[in-house]
Amino acid sequence: MTSLEEGFTAAVEGLDLPDRDLADTVLAAIAQLPPVPVEDRRHRVRRPRRRTWAVAALMLAMASAAVMVVAPARQAVAQWLGIGATRIVIEPGAGTTRPVPSTVAPPSGPPTTGPGDDADAIPSLGLPGSIIDGPGRARTFRWPAGDRLPPLTDGAVGAQLTVRPADGEVVTKLVDPAVEIVFVEIPGRREPTMALWIGGEHERSAPGGSPELAQRVLVWVDSGIEYRLEADLDLAAVLALAAEIEPGTHLLPPG
Amino acid sequence: MTSSIDHRSDAALVAAARAGDRGAFAELVRRHQRSAVLAATFALGSATDADEVAQEAFVKAFAALGRFDQSAAFRPWLLRIVTNTARNRHRFARRQQRLMLRVASQVPVAGPAPEEVAGHRAEAEAMVRAINRLRVGDRLILSYRWYEQLTEAEIAVALGCPAGTVKSRLNRAMGRLRREIEQEVTG
Numbered sequence: 001m002t003s004l005e006e007g008f009t010a011a012v013e014g015l016d017l018p019d020r021d022l023a024d025t026v027l028a029a030i031a032q033l034p035p036v037p038v039e040d041r042r043h044r045v046r047r048p049r050r051r052t053w054a055v056a057a058l059m060l061a062m063a064s065a066a067v068m069v070v071a072p073a074r075q076a077v078a079q080w081l082g083i084g085a086t087r088i089v090i091e092p093g094a095g096t097t098r099p100v101p102s103t104v105a106p107p108s109g110p111p112t113t114g115p116g117d118d119a120d121a122i123p124s125l126g127l128p129g130s131i132i133d134g135p136g137r138a139r140t141f142r143w144p145a146g147d148r149l150p151p152l153t154d155g156a157v158g159a160q161l162t163v164r165p166a167d168g169e170v171v172t173k174l175v176d177p178a179v180e181i182v183f184v185e186i187p188g189r190r191e192p193t194m195a196l197w198i199g200g201e202h203e204r205s206a207p208g209g210s211p212e213l214a215q216r217v218l219v220w221v222d223s224g225i226e227y228r229l230e231a232d233l234d235l236a237a238v239l240a241l242a243a244e245i246e247p248g249t250h251l252l253p254p255g
Numbered sequence: 256m257t258s259s260i261d262h263r264s265d266a267a268l269v270a271a272a273r274a275g276d277r278g279a280f281a282e283l284v285r286r287h288q289r290s291a292v293l294a295a296t297f298a299l300g301s302a303t304d305a306d307e308v309a310q311e312a313f314v315k316a317f318a319a320l321g322r323f324d325q326s327a328a329f330r331p332w333l334l335r336i337v338t339n340t341a342r343n344r345h346r347f348a349r350r351q352q353r354l355m356l357r358v359a360s361q362v363p364v365a366g367p368a369p370e371e372v373a374g375h376r377a378e379a380e381a382m383v384r385a386i387n388r389l390r391v392g393d394r395l396i397l398s399y400r401w402y403e404q405l406t407e408a409e410i411a412v413a414l415g416c417p418a419g420t421v422k423s424r425l426n427r428a429m430g431r432l433r434r435e436i437e438q439e440v441t442g
Contacts, residue, residue, distance in 0.1 A: 004433065005401045010375070011382035012402045017292050018306035023284040026313045027277055084343070166343060185319065191339050191415065192319035221343040 083196045083219045084166035084226035088173050088181070124148070125159060125244050133253045138164035141251075150232040152215065159231040159241060163251045166226040174203040174211070182235060186220060188243045195220035195242065197235050222247040265329040273320050280320075284313050287330055290403055294334045294413075297394040298341035300387075305341075312337040331405060331412035338395065338413075385435035393428035400425055 128141040141161045145151040149158025175181060180199035185192055196219050204214040218229045218238050225247065231238050261268070261282045268286075271279035291309035296302045316323075316336050323332060386394055392414070399405045399413050410425075411418035 004429065004436070007378060007382045007436075008386070008397060008432070009402050011379045011386065012293065012398060014376075014379050015293070015296065015302070015383070017289070017296055017302050019289075019292075020306060021285070022288050022291075022306060022310050022313065023281040025310055026284050026317070027281050029310075029314045030277060030280065030317045183318070192315050192322070192336060194315055194318065223339075223342055 083194075084221035085164075085168045085170045086173060086196075086219050086226065086228075087170055088175060088196065088198075090175055090177055092177055125241055128161075129157075134162075134164075136164055136168045137252055137255055138162055138168070139251060139253050152230060152232050159229070161230075161245065162228040164226050165252065165255075166221045166224050168226070169207050172205045173198060173214070174205060176200075176202065184218075184235065184239065186242050187239055193220055193222055195239075197238070199235060218242055223249075225249065225252065266325060269320065269323065269325060269329055272317070273323075273325075280317055283329065287333055290330060291333060291337045293398060293402070294337045294395065295341045297398055298338045298391055300391070308341045309337060312340040315340065327412065328409055330403070331399075331409040334399070334403075334413040335415055381436070381439040385432060385439055388435050389428070389431060392424070393431055396421070396424055396428050397432060 125143055129144040130142045132140045132142070134140060139162070141163075142157045143149060143159040144156060145158035152158055152160060175198055178200075179202055180197070182197040182199065184195050184197055186195055197216070198214075198219075199216050201216075202214055203211045205211040215230055215232060216238070218227075218235075220227050220242070227242070227245065227247070229238060229242055229245070231241060233241070261279075263271070263279070263282070265283065265286070268279040268283050272283065288309065291312060292302075292305045295305035295308035295312070299305055299308065312333065316333050319336070323329070386397075389397075396410060396414060399410045405413060407421040407425075408418050410421045414421070414424075416424065
């Protein structure tokens with residue numbers, strides 16, 4: 001051992017670190033999760049680079065597997081974790097009975113069930129139709145509605161991705177206990193990337209703004225950037241869309 | 256009061272946890288908590304919230320256990336999740352606090368002479384100041400090699416970098432630490 005190494009390890013030993021026992025808290029959190037099923041690593045696939053039917057089918061399988069691997073957590077987990085600068089508050093009646101100004105039109109019909117046996121039904125993002133920069137270095141990408149992307153907002157938008165620095169202002173999601181909140185993993189990532197899926201209408205509240213009615217959304221954070229993907233699709237389909245998104249600061253407007 | 260020690264290996268605990276034994280995962284938490292909190296501290300640049308990051312990382316690790324390669328070591332994989340979680344914390348960029356040495360609150364009844372204790376403490380403080388000036392990657396790789404005693408292959412997993420680059424990264428980090436220490440000495 002070199003003197004430099006000795007000095008380093010001695011200093012690290014003396015660091016003032018939090019020393020509370022984490023085991024009980026972690027156990028309480030994972031008690032909300034189902035047992036972890038074993039998944040054969042040979043079945044893992046990388047994020048698809050080219051859209052072929054075979055790859056799309058694999059992606060669908062991955063999306064389904066992700067839902068099974070990290071099955072629904074209860075609201076307590078969502079409250080405990082939060083995601084990036086998004087906070088989850090469980091509030092009875094939020095987004096369902098309380099009148100709030102709506103910036104998002106209600107769904108035009110029953111939610112798309114997502115891909116089933118027919119691979120042709122798998123939605124895909126492709127190039128966005130429009131890009132809108134907002135305050136707080138936020139940028140919103142919109143994809144037009146179509147056969148596989150049901151209308152989300154004004155009938156023209158089928159999917160919407162908003163990215164912003166994850167240290168931005170805190171946005172609160174008020175969610176009724178009846179609304180599904182699922183703790184899931186984005187498929188196809190090298191490292192586990194967890195996301196929160198809010199599977200129904202809820203209220204979105206930002207500081208200084210009026211609460212808005214929001215639709216189903218998948219929120220995750222990767223390398224300091226928060227991603228919010230909205231689409232009127234089921235979870236498996238939205239996860240498949242999320243897997244297409246190449247994370248990175250290139251998505252943000254110049255700072 | 257007696258305490259029972261779980262002598263099972265990490266691999267055995269991981270296998271048990273995957274089979275639904277959450278007590279086994281709790282043992283993994285206890286066993287690697289210090290390493291996780293330390294990695295979070297180095298990644299965040301301060302100990303503030305390091306335990307929360309470690310806690311969140313353990314939950315993520317549990318959720319991802321089904322994808323964990325059981326032939327690999329658990330700790331490097333966990334440390335990778337910890338540093339990713341730390342990087343994703345939204346307050347990460349705003350932290351300006353520094354690492355702090357634990358302040359001795361008790362005077363030892365027997366042990367080294369006070370001047371010797373003071374000397375050791377001054378050395379440790381100088382080292383911590385030097386560590387504070389290092390970039391995050393340098394702190395982590397030095398900690399993984401010297402404190403955690405990870406192999407180069409394990410460090411590659413923990414840092415998420417090619418195994419062939421670990422040695423050169425380590426050498427560069429050691430060089431930078433030496434320069435920072437020299438700055439402490441020369442003032």
